[in-house]
Amino acid sequence: LKSDEGWKNDGNGNNKSAFSGLPGGYRSHEGPPGYQSGPFFDAGSGGYWWSTGRYLVDNAWCRSLSYKNKELEKKSFVKTAGLSVRVIKD
Numbered sequence: 296l297k298s299d300e301g302w303k304n305d306g307n308g309n310n311k312s313a314f315s316g317l318p319g320g321y322r323s324h325e326g327p328p329g330y331q332s333g334p335f336f337d338a339g340s341g342g343y344w345w346s347t348g349r350y351l352v353d354n355a356w357c358r359s360l361s362y363k364n365k366e367l368e369k370k371s372f373v374k375t376a377g378l379s380v381r382v383i384k385d
Contacts, residue, residue, distance in 0.1 A: 303340040306362025322377030343378040
């Protein structure tokens, strides 16, 4: 699922699936008082995409990729965080 370039420490994939997942990181939901958003994390080393599945009241599932390995992981994030979105035609 990972693109064949753009990942930290040569953690690139082979893009066999043609998904071309890039390491866009995520935006934290916690920012300084008076701001709508927090800082970005993991740009270049992690990619995070929202899933449609809800987890608890304020969280939702996401899928993530890391430069460290080839596995697609399932994680939960608070819904006010900023993750990537990928629309896939069914």
